[in-house]
Amino acid sequence: MSISHVLSADDRFSATQATHSGRGWTTTPLSQDRRHQDGFGQSEPTVRFAANNEIYGEGDETQSFYKILSGVVRVCKFLSDGRRQIDAFHMTGDVFGFESGVKHRLSAEAVSDCAVICYRWKGVAALVAEDDRLTRHLFSHAMYCLERAQEHSLLLGCGNATQRLAAFLLEMADRNPRDDIINLTMTRQDIADYLGLTVETVSRTLSQFERDAVIRLRTARCIRLKNRAALRRLIS
Amino acid sequence: MSISHVLSADDRFSATQATHSGRGWTTTPLSQDRRHQDGFGQSEPTVRFAANNEIYGEGDETQSFYKILSGVVRVCKFLSDGRRQIDAFHMTGDVFGFESGVKHRLSAEAVSDCAVICYRWKGVAALVAEDDRLTRHLFSHAMYCLERAQEHSLLLGCGNATQRLAAFLLEMADRNPRDDIINLTMTRQDIADYLGLTVETVSRTLSQFERDAVIRLRTARCIRLKNRAALRRLIS
DNA sequence: CGGACGCTTGATCTTCTTCAATGCAAGTGG
């Protein structure tokens, strides 16, 4: 336990604390309702964020990184012309906000109501100096993030709208392999900003998938995969 | 020295070994003409690759990672339909081929004739276990690569052709800040595959930059930046 | 010299974006 559990995706805290009680969400980082003993020599606060609230902003100091207990988070960058690129979606068990610089290069926002553990730290150097075992964990995590970032580049560089959405659906299905039902927490706009497309194109492409009997749109946010193989064939 | 120099971009070996003597390049990983004492407890071979030769391929075992003494390397992925996405270009001093998995997920090829130091290893775990100081270096390196991968995603997701090329030129200029002259080692096709465009669009956009007096194309591969500010304004 | 290769340029076609309208479900207030 102690340190190593920080980065393991499926520790027991995720399960026990995931249940949140109705309303009562806070709009700014407060409401620490329970503290974890986490091997950092101090207890770590659980913080809740309401949907669409900022967890940290571009330029904020990197005083903490986070682990999701429940909910979905988007990490994104805002451009001067108002557009937005979403770098990644993070779900229960994921660690995010872990950057080596003094300031965050990206923002993080709650897609849905969220509960996260907030790990305070004093920069990579300090952390690494005091604990080699943790270093190794964070290291693996960095390499994992790197792989995912590369895959994302690949998708954006090579794929057309159809391929991007196929890849996106498979990615979401992998995250939550409960039969073939995907519960999208994010809006079409979020998906568009993640895939470098427009809302309209996302919507049209999903509709086309449904006409082709590849998926079933039970509701806009609840999708049933009817033909995974067809999706895989699209990206190949 | 010893370990830390492995990942420092500007160590003295880069300079002394960069001079290669005309022809005589090998087509496969051989020709170790000098060995470095590198703190790994064994000497590290210098290997040379001729332009367009493969350094490692997708699916090859990750037995080594590399540091460039001279030349340019592209790290890329080939798609089933014959297309190619270039993930990154690496130049003198850069480390590449460093992956945590058992097999390489990408290929690496020499863009120009290259000389690289080849560091053999037995996986991240083993390396990390035996040397904490090295771990920290590799860790920083991973975080640096992650940042660059994220920037690349951002570019591919949000930018149009003009913005992608502007960013590319500035990136190249930063790498080799010798006045305002950029010596591109790579072909237009390489650039296109890096930016998710076609050769024609790359060529047209560069021509447009020249018409707008933003750059001067002294030759196809030698570009003079006449108005850096204008390029920066394009990406903003 | 001539062929190969890489680069540029033009004309056309496709795909995605943009603009605009409509639909649809949830929440609110009279």
Add this chain to the structure above:
DNA sequence: CCACTTGCATTGAAGAAGATCAAGCGTCCG
């Protein structure tokens, strides 16, 4: 309970950016 608002999603029509197809051009090198 029903009108009304509001936010998100879908759909259509028009436009633009980039891809594709097709020549040409320059340069390097045998």
